[in-house]
Amino acid sequence: MGRKIRSINRNNIVIVCEGTDTEFNYLTDLAAYVNLNYPGRFADIRIVPTAQELVVATNRNKNRKKLKGSGGNAYYVQEEENETDYEKYRKQPTRYVREAELFLKDGSYGEAWAVYDHDNFPDHKNAASHAKEVKVNIAYSSVSFEEWILAHFERNAYAFDKSVCKQNKKDIMCGSGLHPNDCHGQRCVGGRLREQSFIPDYGKTMGGLFRRLFVRHKVAVLNAAWLRALHKNENFWECNPFTNVDNLVARLLGYNQEYSWIPGGGVFDFERTSLNLSGKKIKNVGDNATVLEYEIYDYLMNRISGANTGVIEPGDSFEFQVPENGVYVGVIGRDGVKMSCI
Structure with missing residues (x-):
């Protein structure tokens, strides 16, 4: 049937x-x-x-x-x-x-x-x-x-072995100091969450x-x-x-909106040109003029300011105006938002 x-x-x-x-x-x-x-x-x-x-x-x-x-x-x-x-x-x-x-x-x-x-x-x-x-x-x-879950608290490139360490199929609560085999977040992500007090009671x-x-x-x-x-x-x-x-x-x-990351700044494709992001400054290193919109965010990714740059010709630079609590900058294009730390 x-x-x-x-x-x-x-x-x-x-x-x-x-x-x-x-x-x-x-x-x-x-x-x-x-x-x-x-x-x-x-x-x-x-x-x-x-x-x-x-x-x-x-x-x-x-x-x-x-x-x-x-x-x-x-x-x-x-x-x-x-x-x-x-x-x-x-x-x-x-x-x-x-x-x-x-x-x-x-x-x-x-x-x-x-x-x-x-x-x-x-x-x-x-x-x-x-x-x-x-x-x-x-x-x-x-x-x-x-x-x-860990991504809510930090950018961590460490390759963990498991979600939690167990003995007899039971979580030994690494990071809490309750077990002699506590890995203190060296092997399991749950241990990292507890060890760093991100979620001390995580289970x-x-x-x-x-x-x-x-x-x-x-x-x-x-x-x-x-x-x-x-x-x-x-x-x-x-x-x-x-x-x-x-x-x-x-x-x-x-x-x-789709976010992508520019680790440490650097050169990335944008619309019909290429841009180089370094700290508070962005430079058009491509062959075509462009206009970009940018936003500045605080540490919780709340938008705190933003503007349109106007035309940036090849070889020209633009410096972002960053409020005191600005942590991230997002360059907004048709294919999403390119993010970096300021």
């Missing part, structure tokens, strides 16, 4: 996560914030799996093993029509992309995301390729979703994380762009650290 096709509601979104811990709680609170403050932006925001859906899926997988593969072809919620397709897509993280795709195929959702970490999964390349083919968006973090199942972080979410967007600038020519699944969760957050909150 063929898959039942429903009428597609283009104004809804489904987000398939690895599980029901940090990212599920964060995204659930974010969805509640969007529904409360921007009613009607989405007809529905569904986050999979709920705790109950995870229990059902876990038990079903146990039965499948006992029955040697004959216990159904389901993921968390969606189900394959045959064993062949299930075997084709069941590896992690491809299974999350595939489940998101099935929501698109049956017409129940018009937009789909898969949210997952590195976790030493075996099938990253295939997951990325399949997502592109079927138009499923990926929100990926390495080494873990905690990289997105993977803690609630209210989105609300706690929201005042700093624009900083996280900028720092996530900085992380990606470290790995320009690499496949995202091979990068550590990395996060592009900001893309999903921006989608839900309705941001339409």
Whole structure:
């Protein structure tokens, strides 16, 4: 029997996560914030799996093993029509992309995301390729979703080994000094969050994380762009650290500006010319005149000033007027905002 096709509601979104811990709680609170403050932006925001859906899926997988593969072809919620397709897509993280795709195929959702970490999964390349083919968006973090949380507080290029250190499958709360094997944030991101007192009581199942972080979410967007600038020519699944969760957050909150980072200033393409950004000064080092708009931001990425530069001819320079609390400058073009520290 063929898959039942429903009428597609283009104004809804489904987000398939690895599980029901940090990212599920964060995204659930974010969805509640969007529904409360921007009613009607989405007809529905569904986050999979709920705790109950995870229990059902876990038990079903146990039965499948006992029955040697004959216990159904389901993921968390969606189900394959045959064993062949299930075997084709069941590896992690491809299974999350595939489940998101099935929501698109049956017409129940018009937009789909898969949210997952590195976790030493075996099938990253295939997951990325399949997502592109079927138009499923990926929100990926390495080494873990905690990289997105850490980005709210600092730009950290250190390659952590794991989200949290565990003993007997239990978080030993690195950074709190409660365990003799405390790594003090040298191996795990959770330890860094606690050791630096960014979130002293951080835990993977803690609630209210989105609300706690929201005042700093624009900083996280900028720092996530900085992380990606470290790995320009690499496949995202091979990068550590990395996060592009900001893309999903921006989608839900309705941001339409794309930020990219110019590490330490330097030369970058802008419109039909090239610019060299150094501190408070920008110079047209290309072949064509340009006019640019710029904004100055404080440390929380609040806009505090901005202006239009007027025409800058090739070889000419312009010096930004920076208020005392100015920390970042953003050069605004048709392809997004180029950011740097002042």
